[in-house]
Amino acid sequence: MNNRQLFLDHVAQTSPKPIGIEMASAQGVWLTDTDGKKYIDGIAGFSVCNIGHGNKAVVKAVQEQAAAYMHVIVYGEFIEQPQVAYAKLLTQYLPPSLNCVYFTNSGAEATEGAMKLAKRITNRTKIIAANNSYHGSTQGALSVMGDEYFRNAFRPLLPDVYHYDYASDELIEAIDSTTACVIIETVQAESGVTAPSETWMKALRKKCDQHCVLLILDEIQAGFGRTGTLWAFEQYGIVPDILLLGKALGGGMPLGAFIADQRLMNTLTYAPVLGHITTFGGHPVSCAAGKAAFEELITNPNWIKYIPSKAAILKTRLQHPSIISVNCYGLWMSVQFATNEQAQAIAHACVQNGLVTDWFLFAPDRIRIAPPLIITEVELHLLCDIVLNSIEAVTQLNTIV
Numbered sequence: 088m089n090n091r092q093l094f095l096d097h098v099a100q101t102s103p104k105p106i107g108i109e110m111a112s113a114q115g116v117w118l119t120d121t122d123g124k125k126y127i128d129g130i131a132g133f134s135v136c137n138i139g140h141g142n143k144a145v146v147k148a149v150q151e152q153a154a155a156y157m158h159v160i161v162y163g164e165f166i167e168q169p170q171v172a173y174a175k176l177l178t179q180y181l182p183p184s185l186n187c188v189y190f191t192n193s194g195a196e197a198t199e200g201a202m203k204l205a206k207r208i209t210n211r212t213k214i215i216a217a218n219n220s221y222h223g224s225t226q227g228a229l230s231v232m233g234d235e236y237f238r239n240a241f242r243p244l245l246p247d248v249y250h251y252d253y254a255s256d257e258l259i260e261a262i263d264s265t266t267a268c269v270i271i272e273t274v275q276a277e278s279g280v281t282a283p284s285e286t287w288m289k290a291l292r293k294k295c296d297q298h299c300v301l302l303i304l305d306e307i308q309a310g311f312g313r314t315g316t317l318w319a320f321e322q323y324g325i326v327p328d329i330l331l332l333g334k335a336l337g338g339g340m341p342l343g344a345f346i347a348d349q350r351l352m353n354t355l356t357y358a359p360v361l362g363h364i365t366t367f368g369g370h371p372v373s374c375a376a377g378k379a380a381f382e383e384l385i386t387n388p389n390w391i392k393y394i395p396s397k398a399a400i401l402k403t404r405l406q407h408p409s410i411i412s413v414n415c416y417g418l419w420m421s422v423q424f425a426t427n428e429q430a431q432a433i434a435h436a437c438v439q440n441g442l443v444t445d446w447f448l449f450a451p452d453r454i455r456i457a458p459p460l461i462i463t464e465v466e467l468h469l470l471c472d473i474v475l476n477s478i479e480a481v482t483q484l485n486t487i488v
Contacts, residue, residue: 090121106438106445113140116462118443127470129437129444131459134276134308134419137335138383138390139459145338148379152372162190162368169374176378177346180317180385182326187349190342190369194307194333195223197343198270200355201329202227202245203363204347205268205301207354214245215261215269217253219278219449222270222305222331231270234449254283262294268329269295270303273319279421279450280414288323295328301351307333307343312384312391312460314417315398338380340373390460394418397467401456404471407478414453418460421453422474429481430454436477442470 088096090109109121116139118126131137138145152169159165174188191197206212216222220233229238230245233253238244251258253275262269269291275281283291295302304327309319313335316322320330328351333343355363384390394417401420405413411423424430430446434454437444447453458470 106443108438108443115139115141116459116466125441126438127442127462127466127473128458129442129470130455130457131335132339133334133445134313134457135334135337136339137311137313137460138338138380138387139461140339142338142380142383144383145376145379148375149340149372152375157372158367158370162365167369167371167374169371169378170369173374173378173381176381177344181330181346184326184328184348185330185346187352188344188346189352189355189363190344190374191333191365192341192368192370193223193343194305194331195225195228195343196365196368197307197331197333197345198222198228198231198305199225200363201303201331201345201347202231202268202270204329204345204351204355205303207362208301208351209267209299211265211267212247213266214248215258215266216248216250217258217271217275218250219253219281220250220270220272220275220305221277221448222272222307237448253278253281254287259287259291259294262298262300264298266298266300268301268303270305272305272307272309273323274309274314274416274419276308277448277450279423279447279453280416280419282416283323285323288325292325301328303327303329303331305331307331309419311335311381312394312417313419313457315391315394316417317385317391335380336377337373338376338378340370340376342370342373342377343368384460394460397462397464400464400467401471404468405456405474407475409478409482411452418457418462420456421447421450422456423450423453425452427451429485432481433474433477436481437473440473440477440480442473442477444474 111121112119116128118128178186189200216231218233222228222231230248233250304320306319310332330346336342397418398415402415414421430452434444434446444454
């Protein structure tokens with residue numbers, strides 16, 4: 088029996104039609120399957136591999152830390168140098184009020200911790216979230232997910248959660264003195280890369296301040312240079328009370344974090360003691376990998392500096408009669424087609440032609456383009472060639488049919 092059949096038989100599936108490529112290796116922006124076929128990673132492992140695959144500094148950090156020690160005790164008891172060093176480095180590149188890091192295993196766990204922190208600090212329960220938002224699939228994160236189709240099958244969920252359209256006046260108007268927190272993505276990912284105006288974001292910050300409501304910004308996908316700045320919130324001139332990170336945080340290893348002021352974070356230390364704990368959160372190997380990846384990002388400033396010129400290539404090249412519209416924020420793009428079926432056929436054709444891409448959870452009529460930030464202009468043009476050729480192939484096939 089081959090590995091594909093074993094994968095289908097023994098690995099729990101998340102969808103009826105997984106991409107199903109059997110990977111052999113990954114280097115830079117390139118993936119290689121077991122047949123030797125190469126693919127451009129057009130989505131950076133869903134915004135995980137922002138500095139590409141197989142970075143030597145990251146691999147070395149993983150090997151050295153694994154040789155020293157891996158798991159030794161539950162989170163928060165021993166002093167583990169990789170955790171300490173990475174937390175210190177992260178906070179050096181964040182505003183002064185974001186000075187204390189709680190490491191988790193994933194972005195979803197970061198969401199859970201942040202909501203607990205907000206309720207603990209405010210002694211309130213009301214949470215405001217946005218329609219078409221995605222913050223993870225655990226029970227609490229699912230409660231603030233902005234789509235009833237995904238929530239309904241798993242009810243009952245958290246009570247006192249209210250959803251409003253992203254970047255709407257109604258969302259801001261709903262904030263009052265009974266609200267514990269507002270949780271939104273700085274740039275909304277799964278709606279097809281949707282960004283609010285600076286005016287709206289500042290109005291949101293002001294309303295939260297007026298009612299002592301905590302603002303949680305989710306940059307699990309938007310962080311680490313994806314939008315053209317290290318943190319997406321920098322472009323809005325505001326600072327969240329709690330920042331959620333994940334995906335690229337671990338440099339390819341599983342890692343998440345919620346970050347806040349230490350005075351706020353200390354409320355999780357007492358009453359009850361051990362009120363929020365994790366066994367594997369902030370795993371030393373993951374922290375070593377993440378720190379090495381972050382150091383690579385900040386010591387190679389051109390990776391972020393040239394995002395506008397790379398985005399310009401995408402916007403200039405990706406023009407076709409079948410393309411309805413394009414959303415682009417940094418090196419992060421959604422390309423819209425007439426129907427869900429057409430978009431997914433084009434995504435499938437891209438994979439067949441050597442480009443890994445996919446669609447968006449709440450915008451299945453759009454395909455996702457978010458390659459590693461290290462992608463060269465030559466590789467970017469090749470990516471565009473594959474997309475355009477795939478569009479043409481699907482269009483011609485539909486014409487014949």
